[in-house]
Amino acid sequence: MLRIVTDFDGPVIDVSQRYYLVYQLCLKKTCRPQQKVKELSFSEFWDLKRSHIPEKQIGILSGLEDTQAEAFAKLRKQTVHTHPYFQYDALKPGAVNALLKVKQAGCDLLVMTMRRVSELNYAFEKYNLSRFFPEDRRYCLSDDYVKTQDIDDKPLLMEKALSELPPATDTWMIGDTEADIAAAKKHGIKVIAIESGIRNRTQLERYQPNYYLPSLLDAVNFILNNSDASLNSNWLLEKYSQLSNQKTPSIDYQKLISSKK
Ligand SMILES: [Mg+2]
DSSP, X not given: OEEEEEXXXXXXXXXXXXXXXXXXXXXXXXXXXXXXXXXXXXXXXXXHXXXXXXXXXXXXXXXXXXXXXXXXXXXXXXXXXXXXXXXXXXXXXXXXXXHHHHHHTTXXXXXXXXXXXXXXXXXXHXXXXXXXXXXXXXXXXXXXXXXXXXHHHHHHHHHHHHHHSOOOSEEEEEESSHHHHHHHHHTTOEEEEETTSSSOHHHHHTTOOXXXXXXXXXXXXXXXXXXXXXXXXXXXXXXXXXXXXXXXXXXXHHHHHHHHO
């Protein structure tokens, strides 16, 4: 059995507009009424996030003083993952197609996210995503979980999944941050880093995932074409008989036979 574990924010959901809106709001709330600040453009802001620049630094780059930038970072942390703002998230293009493809291939599909249950349920209902993930295939945080850091919390979620689920022949993780890469590598799982999420290529390279691909759909296509488990499964052999050497000789071999006639 082939198992695919996917992160949620990044591969499936685009959080960039929510993050930018909360940035604008926190900047306004932190500066004094007449204070001149420099609100970053969306692309300036998102480039900084993708470069993993700390929130306080983003505040300073926006013209806040040191103590203001600290208050800004704190306010942002308290605000960004709260319910009024999840409505600004968007579904990533191609994400539903990718999930359909995984299901059609008969893979075991899990979601593994630092979202809390209620935050995950909100998006599942809004985008009709529950159909892809039965309840025992949703690994997220409880609503009262006290977070430490994603890079520490996510490997714990992976550990929980591996201890609860039946063993798989081949397991792959897909994610867009260092936390996904760390969670997979700690448990010897192959990991594909998605480059269209909240970290740029330079940041991802620091954690050395096995592969880099642009999107969830690219990652799914890659796994289905390269996993030993999927190459051995019947549905693929029926669909692509050339995968079995016994069934159909390769094109070059056929040419060789015809040239000898
Ligand atoms: Mg993510």
